[in-house]
Amino acid sequence: MSDSRASDVDVAALPTTVFGPRDLGWWGTVGFMAIEGTTLLVAASAYLYLWRNAPTWPPEHTLRPSLFWPTLSTAVLVLSNLPMIGVSRAAHRFDLAELRRWMIVASVLSVAFLFLRWQELLALNSRWDTNAYASVAWLTVGMHASLLVMNACETVVFTVFLHTSRVTERYFSDASDAGVYWVFITLVWVPLYALVYLGPYFI
Amino acid sequence: MTARAVSPSRLATADDHAAAAELERTWGDRPGLIGWLSTVDHKRIGIRYMVTAFVFFLLGGLNAGLMRLQLSQPENGLLGPDRYSQLFTMHGTTMMFLFAVPMMTALGIYFVPLMVGARDVAFPRLNAFGYWVYLIGGLLLYAGLFTNTGPDTGWFSYVPLAGPEYTPGKRADVWAQTVTFTEIAALIASVEIIATIFKHRAPGMSLNRMPIFVWAMLVTSFMIMFSMPWVATASLFLAADRLIGTHFFNPAEGGDALLWQHLFWFFGHPEVYIIFIPSLGMVSHIVATFTRRPVFGYTAIVLANVAQGFLSFGLWVHHMFATTVPQIGSSFFSATSAMIAITTGIQIFCWIVTIWQGRPRFRVPFLFVIAFVVVFMIGGLSGVMVASVPFDTQVHDTYFVVAHLHYVLLGALFPLFGAFYYWFPKFTGRRLGERAGRWHVGLFFVGVHLTFFPMHYLGLAGMPRRVYTYLADTGWGPLNLLASIGAVVLVSSVVVFLANALVSLRRGTAAGDDPWEADSLEWATASPSPPYNFVHQPVVEGRSALWDRSEAGPVVTGLRTDVREALVTTVMDARPDHRHFAPSPTVAPLLAALATGVTFIALIFTPWGLPVGSVLLLVTITMWAWPSREEHADQRSQETGAPA
Numbered sequence: 001m002s003d004s005r006a007s008d009v010d011v012a013a014l015p016t017t018v019f020g021p022r023d024l025g026w027w028g029t030v031g032f033m034a035i036e037g038t039t040l041l042v043a044a045s046a047y048l049y050l051w052r053n054a055p056t057w058p059p060e061h062t063l064r065p066s067l068f069w070p071t072l073s074t075a076v077l078v079l080s081n082l083p084m085i086g087v088s089r090a091a092h093r094f095d096l097a098e099l100r101r102w103m104i105v106a107s108v109l110s111v112a113f114l115f116l117r118w119q120e121l122l123a124l125n126s127r128w129d130t131n132a133y134a135s136v137a138w139l140t141v142g143m144h145a146s147l148l149v150m151n152a153c154e155t156v157v158f159t160v161f162l163h164t165s166r167v168t169e170r171y172f173s174d175a176s177d178a179g180v181y182w183v184f185i186t187l188v189w190v191p192l193y194a195l196v197y198l199g200p201y202f203i
Numbered sequence: 204m205t206a207r208a209v210s211p212s213r214l215a216t217a218d219d220h221a222a223a224a225e226l227e228r229t230w231g232d233r234p235g236l237i238g239w240l241s242t243v244d245h246k247r248i249g250i251r252y253m254v255t256a257f258v259f260f261l262l263g264g265l266n267a268g269l270m271r272l273q274l275s276q277p278e279n280g281l282l283g284p285d286r287y288s289q290l291f292t293m294h295g296t297t298m299m300f301l302f303a304v305p306m307m308t309a310l311g312i313y314f315v316p317l318m319v320g321a322r323d324v325a326f327p328r329l330n331a332f333g334y335w336v337y338l339i340g341g342l343l344l345y346a347g348l349f350t351n352t353g354p355d356t357g358w359f360s361y362v363p364l365a366g367p368e369y370t371p372g373k374r375a376d377v378w379a380q381t382v383t384f385t386e387i388a389a390l391i392a393s394v395e396i397i398a399t400i401f402k403h404r405a406p407g408m409s410l411n412r413m414p415i416f417v418w419a420m421l422v423t424s425f426m427i428m429f430s431m432p433w434v435a436t437a438s439l440f441l442a443a444d445r446l447i448g449t450h451f452f453n454p455a456e457g458g459d460a461l462l463w464q465h466l467f468w469f470f471g472h473p474e475v476y477i478i479f480i481p482s483l484g485m486v487s488h489i490v491a492t493f494t495r496r497p498v499f500g501y502t503a504i505v506l507a508n509v510a511q512g513f514l515s516f517g518l519w520v521h522h523m524f525a526t527t528v529p530q531i532g533s534s535f536f537s538a539t540s541a542m543i544a545i546t547t548g549i550q551i552f553c554w555i556v557t558i559w560q561g562r563p564r565f566r567v568p569f570l571f572v573i574a575f576v577v578v579f580m581i582g583g584l585s586g587v588m589v590a591s592v593p594f595d596t597q598v599h600d601t602y603f604v605v606a607h608l609h610y611v612l613l614g615a616l617f618p619l620f621g622a623f624y625y626w627f628p629k630f631t632g633r634r635l636g637e638r639a640g641r642w643h644v645g646l647f648f649v650g651v652h653l654t655f656f657p658m659h660y661l662g663l664a665g666m667p668r669r670v671y672t673y674l675a676d677t678g679w680g681p682l683n684l685l686a687s688i689g690a691v692v693l694v695s696s697v698v699v700f701l702a703n704a705l706v707s708l709r710r711g712t713a714a715g716d717d718p719w720e721a722d723s724l725e726w727a728t729a730s731p732s733p734p735y736n737f738v739h740q741p742v743v744e745g746r747s748a749l750w751d752r753s754e755a756g757p758v759v760t761g762l763r764t765d766v767r768e769a770l771v772t773t774v775m776d777a778r779p780d781h782r783h784f785a786p787s788p789t790v791a792p793l794l795a796a797l798a799t800g801v802t803f804i805a806l807i808f809t810p811w812g813l814p815v816g817s818v819l820l821l822v823t824i825t826m827w828a829w830p831s832r833e834e835h836a837d838q839r840s841q842e843t844g845a846p847a
Contacts, residue, residue: 008207009406009742011770012761015781016842022780024325024402024771031394031428038432046440046451046462054457128449132457135449139440153821161829168838170784 017169019092019176029177033184036147040188043140044195050132051199058133058200063125065137070123070197073116077186080109084179091175096167099175103159106178110152117145123197137196144192147185154178206755207739210716210728214738223738225764230322230735232788241788243327244734248334249313250630255334256306259341263297264697266290268690271654275687277675287671288355289374293348295358296378299474300385301341303612306619307481308392308427311420314626315396317725317732318414320405320740320748322769323785325398328792328827333391335796340384343804347377354378357669359471360441362452362463367445376445376807379438383803386435393424393431400424403769404777405724406759407743414723414748415498418505419484422512423477430473430516437466447810461526468519475611476515480508482618483550486572489621490554492721493569494561497747500553507546514543524592525599533592540590544583551576566719567640571621574648575614582610585659600669603662609655620647620700627704628718632730633711639703646696653689657682722750740770743777765847766837784841787834791827798823 020026051057058064083105090098121141128138155178162171208219232238232247242248270290273282282290316324324330347353354374356365365375400421404413413421440451441463450456452463491498498504520528520536554576563569585607589595598604620643627635666679673679717726727749728737739758745751759779762768767785772778802816830838840847 007742007757008760009757009779010761011759011779011782014770014779016784018781021774022771024398024783027398027402028326028329028394031397034428035390035394035432038429039436042433042436042466046436046466049462049465050451050457050459053459059457128443128447130456132450132453132459135440135443135451135458139443139449139451143436143439149817153824157821157825157828165830166835166839168835169842170838 017173019173023173023177025174025177026180029181033181037184037188040140040143040192043136043143044192047136047140047195047199050136054133058126059131062130062133064200065125065197066123067197068123069116069119070193073113073120074189074193076109076116077113077189080106080113081183081186083109084182088176088179091172091179094169094172096162099172100159100162103155103162103175106182107152107156107159110148110155113148114145114152117141117148120197121145140192140196144185144189147188151181151185207758207760209737209739209741209756209758211733211738212716212729219738222764223733226735226738227733229765229767230733232734237790238788240793241331241790243323243331243786243788243792245312245316245324245327245330246732246734248330249309252305252309252312252334252337255338255341256302256309259297259301260306261697262345263294263302264694266294266297268694270294271687271690273671274673274683276684277673277677277680279672282671284671285355288669289348289353291669292354292357292360292378293344296344296354296381297341298612299358299478300382301337301344303478303615304385304389304427304474305337307423307478308389308396310481310485310622310626311396311423312392313630314725315399315417315420316403317629317728317736318417318723319400319403319408320724320727320737320743321399321403322736322740322767324395325403326395326786328786328789329391330395332792332796332827333388333395335793336384336391336799337388339796339800340381340388343377343384343800344381347374347381352377354381359467361467362441362444362460365441366452367448373807376442379442379445380803380807382438383435384800386431386438387799389427390431390435393427396420396424397428401774402771404772405740405743406770406772406777406779408748409776410774411502412743412746412748415487415501415504415508416481416484416723419480419487419508422508423480426473426477426480426512426515430470430477433466434470437463437470440466442806446806461523464523464526465519468522469516471522472519473515476511478612479615480511482575482615483508483547485618485622485625486554486575487550488721488723489568489572489618489625490557492625492719493564493566493572494558495564495720496557496561497722497750498553499556499560500549501746504550504553507549511543511546514539514546518543521590521595524595530592537590537592541587544587547579547583551580566624567635567637567644568621568625570641570644571617571624574644575617575621578610578617578648578651579614581656582607582612582614585610598662600667601662602658602666602668605668606655606658606662609658610651613651613655617647620644623700623704625719626725627707627711628714629725629730629732631708631711632714633707634714634718635707635711636703639699639706643696643700643703646692646699650689650691650693650696653692654686655689657686657689661686717749722747724748727752763841766841768841782841784838787837789827789831791823795820795823795827 083102086102087106090102124137126134128135208214211223214220214223232242273279352373354377356370356375360378363369400417443449444451450458452458452460487498517539520532521540524533589607624635624640661679661682714730716729727741742757759770762770767787769783769785771780771783773780798819801819802812805812837847
């Protein structure tokens with residue numbers, strides 16, 4: 001423009017799609033991770049608080065949790081981060097065909113987690129209304145399950161979107177953020193698994 | 204060469220006129236009801252939040268007024284114990300969850316984007332969703348009151364009283380779900396305010412040049428983020444104990460009633476500072492503007508703010524000194540409680556120095572600040588008193604505590620009212636009446652002392668809080684009458700304010716862009732601000748964004764005006780980083796909020812609320828995220844550079 005001046009800041013040439021902490025969506029994702037992580041910390045704190053109050057843990061006449069399904073499920077959750085690397089790589093390369101393939105894998109996994117989580121809840125071996133131990137164990141695992149449900153919904157809807165719509169570049173950045181959220185779900189689960197399922201064996 | 208315009212009221216060139224007209228088309232809302240329901244403009248949502256919060260303030264005040272009427276004489280028969288319990292619970296819950304926090308986040312939502320020179324908040328649709336969820340929560344609480352299901356277990360709803368055994372029926376559930384709604388709204392606001400501050404600041408506004416109110420909102424948002432999940436989870440546990448028979452708080456089955464107090468106050472104490480820190484931020488702006496000099500000790504004030512944020516998480520047990528917490532623990536919390544007074548002291552001294560060195564203009568906002576310092580000092584001093592364990596044990600659950608907490612919280616209300624006078628021109632383009640404003644400050648100041656100062660003595664004389672009446676021989680009658688007269692004065696001050704606002708809205712003097720010759724960027728654009736905030740976003744050259752800026756200061760150029768494009772900058776130094784496509788208006792956030800409402804309200808009655816509500820949420824959130832054909836075209840145009 002004829003009257004543009006040296007000290008003005010011209011941003012016309014800046015990119016429109018960026019990844020990771022440069023991107024706004026990443027900050028939203030991380031913000032909600034902080035909130036959800038805090039709610040799980042509250043649940044874990046309540047678990048430890050009630051544990052400290054009880055003479056035995058679990059209380060008498062309450063079965064300890066079984067370990068088979070929870071251990072299997074935790075292993076699957078940890079390993080499922082490998083396909084998410086595929087998602088992230090495809091996203092960074094703007095390779096729609098590959099992203100679509102990896103997102104189908106992610107969708108299948110995210111739904112499989114729901115089945116595994118159901119088995120994990122059953123593996124607690126006592127109903128939530130048995131005593132305070134069972135209540136806090138159920139709600140801790142259940143609160144994390146709510147993240148798995150949200151994750152499954154998001155992943156499946158996003159996969160359908162990628163397969164049925166014309167995709168602009170910004171969605172590649174969103175896909176890479178989905179991978180970040182997946183890592184978060186795994187990282188918060190591992191200590192909760194140790195607390196709720198292994199904890200009663202080590203008191 | 205001509206400077207490019209920042210404000211639409213100072214368009215100089217033909218280019219500027221064209222840009223402003225196109226921005227208006229791109230960022231404006233559709234007319235009529237659908238535009239009202241679908242708006243994602245942070246200013247419209249901010250105003251909506253403020254008006255709603257103010258209506259709840261009036262309702263909360265009405266509850267308090269009825270309580271004061273009842274207590275104005277011994278053995279008064281106006282209200283029975285049941286109605287009285289509902290009223291004090293409604294009063295506390297309304298003021299804390301429906302007025303104070305939403306009002307502070309509302310000002311953040313309105314002013315943070317303007318002060319950092321952005322086009323909108325980082326997540327505009329989420330912003331709209333947060334408001335609707337908050338509104339539903341407030342309506343639920345009052346629907347409860349009017350159907351004789353108003354909560355009656357106090358604003359902190361202690362178990363075992365609030366548990367299934369001692370409060371059958373649905374009253375405590377209404378409380379728990381109201382809290383859930385308001386927490387969701389506040390948490391959402393915290394995420395978007397943090398992201399807006401970190402990523403949407405105008406070029407040049409590095410962190411160390413940020414306005415103090417923006418710093419205050421940043422600290423507040425982080426506090427919300429890490430404190431509100433505690434009460435949200437606690438209320439989930441409470442609801443579960445009541446609905447599906449869990450035993451979190453049932454000692455007979457290994458639960459623990461004190462767990463509730465820990466979880467609640469780990470949120471509840473930061474909550475006080477969540478209300479108070481934004482007020483301190485407003486004070487800094489008002490002091491700077493009305494003494495016409497940058498506030499003294501910027502770094503000290505910011506660090507004091509941050510320190511308050513951290514320390515406020517180390518205070519919660521001082522609400523529990525009368526329980527069985529170990530003594531060593533109590534001494535730690537006693538020490539931090541006294542320590543936090545230092546951070547407030549630092550700020551007060553910085554303001555005093557600023558006023559000392561400046562030329563104060565004693566306008567209404569500034570008068571509110573002076574009144575605030577007095578009121579808050581008294582609240583702070585009684586706070587240091589109750590920080591001491593032996594003293595606290597003595598006055599626990601008496602009117603002394605009621606006096607203390609009202610001095611602190613009403614202390615935070617003075618800067619808020621001051622800020623209304625200060626920012627009213629920005630909201631409406633007109634000034635509030637100065638003379639009525641002076642009456643407002645005076646009556647409010649006198650009313651606060653008349654109402655709450657006698658309560659110190661009543662508490663020391665042994666009057667417990669939350670009693671619906673007392674006997675004549677206690678001798679508490681005269682001071683209670685005095686407090687009730689004070690309440691009448693308080694009500695009259697609010698009536699003066701309301702009348703002033705309504706009259707000024709129509710007949711106030713026109714304000715122009717910057718009626719106070721103030722320093723921060725919200726004054727760089729028109730009053731009220733256009734949907735796009737700035738024609739060209741200003742480039743910031745110093746800590747005093749406007750006082751350091753020449754008339755022809757540099758601006759951002761090259762942003763698209765035909766699609767909703769916003770500039771994203773780097774976290775520390777606010778260097779331009781990329782151009783972001785901002786979401787357009789839609790009713791989807793409203794629908795998602797309704798789905799959230801159905802979920803949580805149904806959960807009061809049946810666990811089936813969860814699966815049914817989840818499906819509704821899935822549908823509405825998919826509508827929200829799935830781009831329309833038009834939006835897809837705009838996204839593509841923004842990415843490829845082709846015209847829209």
